[in-house]
Amino acid sequence: MGRPPRHDADKLLDAAVAIVAESGPRAVTMAAVARAAGAPSGSVYHRFPDQPALLAALWLRTVRRFRAGLFEVLESGPPREVAVAAARHVVEWSRRNTAEARVLLAGSSAFGESEWTQQARDELRRVNEEMFTAMAEVARGMGTCGELGFGRFSLAVVDMPIAVVRRNLTRGDEIPEHEVVVVVEAVRDLLANGQGR
Structure with missing residues (x-):
């Protein structure tokens, strides 16, 4: 052997x-x-075989690692609690995996997505669609409807946690544990205020 x-x-x-x-x-x-x-x-x-293949592999592996924990969260519990847990996951995963969080914050275009093979671009599209579909299902489970409702949901569950991660990492700081609490409380408030919209 x-x-x-x-x-x-x-x-x-x-x-x-x-x-x-x-x-x-x-x-x-x-x-x-x-x-x-x-x-x-x-x-x-x-x-x-080349740099685009390396960069595609780097991006896709990082997304898969992030997604693994996210999907565990999305598959159990009442929709509102799942939404809060999803937002928490963004911050907690980024705290534990600071270097990989920096990869995701840069965005796939920073890794030459346009030069990837068609197979790699198809994989990226499939991964993104699966995440979007799963999150949309949670939003619907909460009774979210209309542009205002989905906008509020996206702000609470996606945009705000990412902004908290970005704020800390772009300053070169570690993400403090209290940021998890900040995000959870803010998400609960936003989702409660937007109930039924």
Whole structure:
């Protein structure tokens, strides 16, 4: 039985995440990942044929990791509590995974989405649609209707938690634990005030 590869895809992607956290998406090159991982360039090219493939893999792995916890939250409980838990997940996951949160905050376009293969773009679209569908189901379960209702729901459950994460990480700060409480209380208030709209 052969030895496991010293520089597998996950280790190389971990190095890419660290580069993003330190220097931003533009700094993620094949050579930079090889240096950060202590790997020969050939190991990077063996796992990823080119930079767009590396960047697509980095983005998609990060989204899948975030989504795994989100979907656990979305699949149980009364809709209003699920909505609050979803907002909490955004902040708590970002607190635990600060470097990967920086990847998501940058957005897929910062990772050259237009240059990805069609297969990678299709995967991104599928992941995004699944998340949107799941969140819309929660909103409907709460009786949310109309543009005002869905706008309030999106502000509470998506936009506000992301803004809290962004506010802290763009200052270079860790996300304090009290921000979780702030988001939860604000989401409860927004959703309660918008009941039935």
